[in-house]
Amino acid sequence: MSIIHPVGMFDSGVGGLSIAKQVKEVLPNESIVYVADSKYAPYGERTNEEILIRCNKIIKFMIQAHHIKAVIIACNTATAAAVAKLREEFLIPIIGMEPAIKPANASTKTGKVGIMATAGTIKSAKFNALLQDYHGPTHFFAQPCPGLVEQIEIGEINSQKTINMIHQNLKKLYDSGVDVIVLGCTHFVFIKHHIHDYFKGNMTIIDTGLPVANHAKHILEKNSLLTDSTNATKDIFYSTLSSEFLQKFMKQMNYGQVSEIRDAII
Numbered sequence: 566m567s568i569i570h571p572v573g574m575f576d577s578g579v580g581g582l583s584i585a586k587q588v589k590e591v592l593p594n595e596s597i598v599y600v601a602d603s604k605y606a607p608y609g610e611r612t613n614e615e616i617l618i619r620c621n622k623i624i625k626f627m628i629q630a631h632h633i634k635a636v637i638i639a640c641n642t643a644t645a646a647a648v649a650k651l652r653e654e655f656l657i658p659i660i661g662m663e664p665a666i667k668p669a670n671a672s673t674k675t676g677k678v679g680i681m682a683t684a685g686t687i688k689s690a691k692f693n694a695l696l697q698d699y700h701g702p703t704h705f706f707a708q709p710c711p712g713l714v715e716q717i718e719i720g721e722i723n724s725q726k727t728i729n730m731i732h733q734n735l736k737k738l739y740d741s742g743v744d745v746i747v748l749g750c751t752h753f754v755f756i757k758h759h760i761h762d763y764f765k766g767n768m769t770i771i772d773t774g775l776p777v778a779n780h781a782k783h784i785l786e787k788n789s790l791l792t793d794s795t796n797a798t799k800d801i802f803y804s805t806l807s808s809e810f811l812q813k814f815m816k817q818m819n820y821g822q823v824s825e826i827r828d829a830i831i
Contacts (some may be wrong), residue, residue, distance in 0.1 A: 568792045571596035571801075573633035575623045577608035578718045578806075580691045580752030580812050581639025584662075586820060587774035588637065591782050591799070592791075598631045599639075600829060603806035607714040608642040609683030615635040616646040616685075624655060626831045631801070634790050638662060641682060641750050645689035658784045665771045666695060666751040670703045672769045673745045677704050680737035682749030684709040692749075706741045717752045720814050723759075731756055735763045748772040755818060758814070763805055804830035806820070 572592070579675055580600050585599050594657040600623050602608075608616050627633045633657040638644045638651075644661035652659050664686075667676045675735055686692050687707045696705055711735070716727040738746060746753055746768055754772050761770065785791040800823055808828045815823060 567632075567636055568790050569794055570632045570634040571598045571799075572635050572637065572785075572820045573619060573624065573627035574639050575597050575600040575602060575620075575627075575633070575643075576607040576640040576654065576751055577643065578603040578752070579713070579811065580714070580717065580750060580754070582772050582815065582818065582820060583754035583772070584637065584639040584658075584777055585749050587659070589780060591775070591778035592785070593793050594794060597800045598627050598633055599800070600627065600803045600805070601805070601811055601831070602831070603718055603804055604809070605805065607683065608646070609685035609714065611685070613646040616643055617644075617650055620647045620651055621654070621749065622831050626713045626829070627786055628657070633779075635660065635781070635785060635788075637777065639751055639777075642685040642689070645686050648691075658788055658790070658826065660768075660781050660784055662751065662775065662777060663774055664692070664694060664747050665773050666699055666705070668776075668800070669747045669771050670699070671726060672771065673703055673743075675742055675744045676702050676741045677706065677741060678747045679741065679743035680705055680749045681710055681734065681738075681746060681753055682705045682707060684711060684716060686749055700765065702821065706738060706743055708734050708738055709752070711716065711778040713756070714752045718756055720810070720817060722755055722817070732763060734793045739764070745771065746771045793829050799824045801825045801827065803829040804825050805829050805831055
C-alpha cells in the first residue's frame with residue numbers, strides 16, 4: 566500500500582456520489598475508486614448478514630483491483646450493519662457514516678429534530694445506541710422513508726411520484742414540530758431542494774457529506790496516507806447494475822468530470 570494508491574468508496578447505489586463529490590473538494594489530489602452497488606439496492610431491505618457479505622466483496626474487489634489505501638462506506642445503512650466487523654477483518658482504515666446528531670442538537674431552537682433515513686438504519690443497533698448515548702433535552706423523530714431510495718436509484722429525482730413521497734414523509738415531521746432535519750441517508754442529499762421547497766426555506770437541513778470528507782482527511786493524515794502528489798488524479802466509478810445509467814445519473818446531478826465509468830461483476 567502506498568500513499569499514491571486511491572481511496573475506495575462504495576454505497577448501495579448512487580447516493581454515495583454526494584459524499585464522493587465532497588471528498589474530491591476536500592482532497593483534490595486523491596484518486597477515488599467508487600462502487601455503486603445498484604444491483605443490490607436498497608440495502609435497507611436486506612439483512613445485516615447480506616449487507617456484510619456485499620461490503621466484504623466490494624472492499625476485496627477494490628483492494629485486489631486497485632490496491633486502495635482506505636475505504637469510505639458512503640452509506641448509512643451499510644455503516645450501521647457492518648462497519649464494526651469490517652474493521653476487524655481489514656487492515657486499511659475504514660471510515661463510516663453517522664447521522665449528525667451533535668450538529669443537529671446545536672442547531673435546533675425548538676428542541677425537536679427530524680431524521681430522514683431508511684428503515685434499516687433506524688432499526689439498527691448502532692443508530693439506536695447513538696440516540697441512547699445522547700442525554701440532552703432535544704427530542705429526535707426518526708422518519709423511515711420507504712420507496713424513496715428506489716426512486717432516486719432510477720433517477721426519478723423530480724418526478725411527481727417522488728415529490729409526493731417526500732411530502733408524505735415531511736408532513737409527519739412538520740406535524741411533530743421539528744425545526745432541523747438530518748439527512749440520515751446519502752441518497753437524500755439529491756432531494757434536498759424538495760425539502761427546502763416544502764418548508765419554504767424555513768428549515769435547517771443537515772447532511773454529513775462535508776464532515777465525513779474532513780474526517781477522511783484527518784484519518785489519512787493520521788495514518789500517513791495523504792498523498793503529496795500534485796499529478797492529475799484518476800477517478801474510476803463502477804456500477805454493479807449499469808455503467809450507462811451511472812454515467813447518465815452523474816451527468817443529471819452535474820457531478821463533474823470523471824476519468825472512467827465501468828461495469829463491475831462483484
